Amino acid sequence: MKKFIQLQISNKAYDNLKKMSKELGIHSNDFASLCFEYVDIKHRGITEAARKIRDLKNKESFDKKNLSQHLKQLSAEQIELLLNKAAQKKKN
Secondary structure (H helix, E strand, O other): OOOOOOOOOOHHHHHHHHHHHHHHOOOHHHHHHHHHHHOOOOOHHHHHHHHHHHHHHHHHHHHHHHHHHHHHHOOHHHHHHHHHHHHHHHHO
């Protein structure tokens, strides 16, 4: 019994999927199934790529948390000053 899923993949992954499945002479769905059946998540390249993705996502959320913490530490006068400066920039 076949299962059906929908993936969101990068342009590079999509191009490779199409190219390699064509080279093997099989449908891209069959090639994707083969990849998932035989992938070794302990492969150094895969673990390194996963680490980079995690680091990027963690950095983005970390930056947002820092900004939120910073804003909480500001006094009412400092917040008013920031809002006034933002309004002046918007006018210009």
